Amino acid sequence: MSAINVALLGFGTVGQGVCEAIDTHQERLKEVLGKEVKIRAILIKDPSKQREIDPSIRITTDFKDILDIPDLHVIFEAIVGEEPTYTYVTQAIEKGIHVITANKAMFAKYGPELLKKASHNGVSLGFEATTAGGIPVIGTIRQLLKVNEIKSIQGILNGTSNFILSQMRKKGLSFETALKQAQEKGYAEADPTNDIEGYDAFYKLLILSQTAFGRQPDWKDIRQKGITHLTAEWLQAAESFRLRFKHVGSLERDGFNRIKGGVEPILVHDTHPFYGVEDVENAISLKGSLVGRVTLLGPGAGKYPTGSAMVEDFLSLIEGKYTVSPEKTVTSEDIQEESMGQWVLRFKEKEEYQSWITPFTLKDRIQLGDDLYVFVEGRQEELDYLLQSHEHIQAVSILDEIPLENEVKEGLAVS
Ligand SMILES: NC(=O)C1=CN([C@@H]2O[C@H](COP(=O)(O)OP(=O)(O)OC[C@H]3O[C@@H](n4cnc5c(N)ncnc54)[C@H](OP(=O)(O)O)[C@@H]3O)[C@@H](O)[C@H]2O)C=CC1
Numbered sequence: 053m054s055a056i057n058v059a060l061l062g063f064g065t066v067g068q069g070v071c072e073a074i075d076t077h078q079e080r081l082k083e084v085l086g087k088e089v090k091i092r093a094i095l096i097k098d099p100s101k102q103r104e105i106d107p108s109i110r111i112t113t114d115f116k117d118i119l120d121i122p123d124l125h126v127i128f129e130a131i132v133g134e135e136p137t138y139t140y141v142t143q144a145i146e147k148g149i150h151v152i153t154a155n156k157a158m159f160a161k162y163g164p165e166l167l168k169k170a171s172h173n174g175v176s177l178g179f180e181a182t183t184a185g186g187i188p189v190i191g192t193i194r195q196l197l198k199v200n201e202i203k204s205i206q207g208i209l210n211g212t213s214n215f216i217l218s219q220m221r222k223k224g225l226s227f228e229t230a231l232k233q234a235q236e237k238g239y240a241e242a243d244p245t246n247d248i249e250g251y252d253a254f255y256k257l258l259i260l261s262q263t264a265f266g267r268q269p270d271w272k273d274i275r276q277k278g279i280t281h282l283t284a285e286w287l288q289a290a291e292s293f294r295l296r297f298k299h300v301g302s303l304e305r306d307g308f309n310r311i312k313g314g315v316e317p318i319l320v321h322d323t324h325p326f327y328g329v330e331d332v333e334n335a336i337s338l339k340g341s342l343v344g345r346v347t348l349l350g351p352g353a354g355k356y357p358t359g360s361a362m363v364e365d366f367l368s369l370i371e372g373k374y375t376v377s378p379e380k381t382v383t384s385e386d387i388q389e390e391s392m393g394q395w396v397l398r399f400k401e402k403e404e405y406q407s408w409i410t411p412f413t414l415k416d417r418i419q420l421g422d423d424l425y426v427f428v429e430g431r432q433e434e435l436d437y438l439l440q441s442h443e444h445i446q447a448v449s450i451l452d453e454i455p456l457e458n459e460v461k462e463g464l465a466v467s
């Protein structure tokens with residue numbers, strides 16, 4: 053029985069997850085593929101680090117050694133940053149080697165080009181692990197929602213941020229302590245700025261856009277804000293109104309087929325599917341033209357969930373499910389939808405507007421903090437009044453949000 057030869061780029065949290073997944077599930081892989089999967093080599097950066105690696109696997113710091121492996125079928129790419137990753141992936145594809153990547157910073161930027169190159173060279177490029185850790189969202193869109201036209205996407209897309217917000221709220225931890233724990237658990241990026249300032253979720257949102265809508269919006273049109281300004285007091289104050297702050301990415305196509313959206317902290321009510329998404333979990337809610345709203349939930353980061361995503365991607369790739377470039381043709385022009393009644397309110401703070409999404413009906417104004425208010429059970433006219441009477445609040449757009457299940461709707465505003 054011949055083997056499927058693979059190599060790993062990177063042996064950090066994700067690389068180790070892939071290695072262990074292959075090791076512990078070798079029998080299962082053999083059963084499905086009819087062949088053994090053999091890790092031939094691992095590319096690392098720092099040769100002085102102590103590692104527990106099967107001595108039959110070659111360890112190298114030179115990517116040329118990887119390219120020179122005879123009959124190498126697949127490369128699992130789990131290193132950091134745009135370069136040298138883009139160069140390595142390009143060279144692998146040009147050599148006819150399939151690639152599976154976890155690197156969203158690289159893939160958000162170069163994904164469209166690399167997918168074309170892969171298609172041109174007759175190889176596949178799997179990228180399930182770039183987005184939402186272990187949740188099979190890319191596969192769901194690529195393989196299971198081919199007829200449905202995706203109209204909108206919302207997601208908690210960064211495990212580290214969600215973990216920090218949950219820990220600050222539940223245990224009153226400081227931001228720094230919660231971040232440190234996320235780093236120790238292997239959730240955070242090498243540079244956690246990407247997690248806490250929203251870049252990581254931003255990249256994932258662009259990858260989802262490419263996959264679901266067949267293209268990306270202009271990057272500068274996508275709002276991007278992290279979680280660093282949120283305090284434990286705010287998180288706990290909101291809780292008493294059955295509201296939670298979640299860092300959410302959202303995208304929708306407007307009537308002119310433009311893609312709009314952003315990543316930012318929003319408040320969700322306890323009837324919202326994202327309310328109970330806690331710690332390292334991620335969630336993605338897709339609205340399809342036939343199926344309606346589908347919400348996927350699961351672990352958004354970490355060694356085993358990400359290892360799982362890459363190995364499942366590998367199986368799909370070997371089984372030939374990804375032989376065609378996943379880019380869809382954008383067809384429909386008539387995607388204008390009736391508003392579900394959700395507004396983005398923007399609040400001016402130090403000459404800058406910050407945005408939170410809030411349901412539109414308002415009634416009683418209850419003070420939460422010095423300059424933080426919640427509005428409960430009101431009407432459209434009251435929102436209009438609020439907007440007119442507070443020059444520092446703007447309603448900038450209506451989102452196709454998940455409707456709240458009951459009639460009591462709440463919003464939060466800074467006044
Ligand atoms: N952590 C997670 O939960 C998830 C991470 N990802 C993505 O996966 C990738 C890897 O993340 P993660 O495993 O957490 O990162 P780590 O920092 O834990 O590991 C990175 C690995 O890449 C190696 N590496 C870095 N730069 C180079 C280079 N230039 N040449 C060769 N090897 C290099 C490092 O080598 P050395 O060991 O020698 O330092 C290390 O083994 C990232 O792109 C990340 O965004 C995606 C989904 C989830």
Ligand SMILES: N[C@@H](CC=O)C(=O)O
Pocket residue numbers: 182183184185209210211212213239240241247252352353354
């Ligand atoms: N740093 C990322 C890892 C997974 O993509 C996160 O926290 O979500």
